[in-house]
Amino acid sequence: MVKDDLESMLSWRNHPEVKRFMLTQHEITPEEHRAWFEESSKDQSKALLVIEEHGIPIGTVHFTGVKENGTAEWSFHSAPHSPKGTGYKICTSALQFAFRNLSVNKVSSRVLAFNTASLKLHHRLGFKDEGILREHQLFGNAHIDIYCLGILMGEWLEQQAAQQE
Numbered sequence: 832m833v834k835d836d837l838e839s840m841l842s843w844r845n846h847p848e849v850k851r852f853m854l855t856q857h858e859i860t861p862e863e864h865r866a867w868f869e870e871s872s873k874d875q876s877k878a879l880l881v882i883e884e885h886g887i888p889i890g891t892v893h894f895t896g897v898k899e900n901g902t903a904e905w906s907f908h909s910a911p912h913s914p915k916g917t918g919y920k921i922c923t924s925a926l927q928f929a930f931r932n933l934s935v936n937k938v939s940s941r942v943l944a945f946n947t948a949s950l951k952l953h954h955r956l957g958f959k960d961e962g963i964l965r966e967h968q969l970f971g972n973a974h975i976d977i978y979c980l981g982i983l984m985g986e987w988l989e990q991q992a993a994q995q996e
């Protein structure tokens with residue numbers, strides 16, 4: 832992600848179809864977004880990616896807690912109104928980047944219980960369920976469970992090898 836991406840990334844992030852699945856629920860202001868980018872882009876433990884197809888941005892993936900041989904947590908969204916299959920594409924590219932370029936051993940994720948598409952996508956990518964944080968997040972008046980999922984580098988490599996057979 833570079834400075835020129837900021838405007839479109841903010842409009843994606845605040846889009847109702849993205850925002851309603853995020854752990855942070857408020858409308859992000861341009862100032863807050865810029866400050867977050869300034870800090871995050873200097874932080875060696877973060878990797879902010881914009882995934883492009885034929886030069887057009889189709890999604891964004893953020894890794895935090897990046898450490899060689901350690902565990903990074905990710906979050907992602909596809910561009911609003913993307914065709915089906917975009918989620919799988921952006922996540923596959925980002926996982927490849929995490930294991931090959933960031934050299935992490937594990938990618939972990941936290942997903943709101945009602946986010947069926949994301950849970951299905953994680954399972955399709957090979958993530959394993961690791962537990963449920965019960966009624967962990969207050970959404971309006973409702974306490975929502977958070978699903979914890981993870982994938983190990985070894986599992987990813989095994990899966991890649993099986994797909995090439």
Ligand SMILES: CC(C)(COP(=O)(O)OP(=O)(O)OC[C@H]1O[C@@H](n2cnc3c(N)ncnc32)[C@H](O)[C@@H]1OP(=O)(O)O)[C@@H](O)C(=O)NCCC(=O)NCCS
Pocket residue numbers: 848849852853906907908909910913914915916917918919920941942943946947948949951952955
């Ligand atoms: C989550 C997100 C990236 C999925 O993108 P997508 O392009 O719909 O994903 P895909 O088409 O690759 O679908 C992945 C799987 O989810 C399923 N899926 C997609 N939308 C679904 C829905 N609304 N309900 C149930 N399943 C759904 C697909 O059928 C597919 O499963 P399959 O492989 O068994 O067929 C996208 O919806 C998004 O950006 N959502 C808002 C932000 C978000 O939720 N981010 C993740 C936070 S943890």
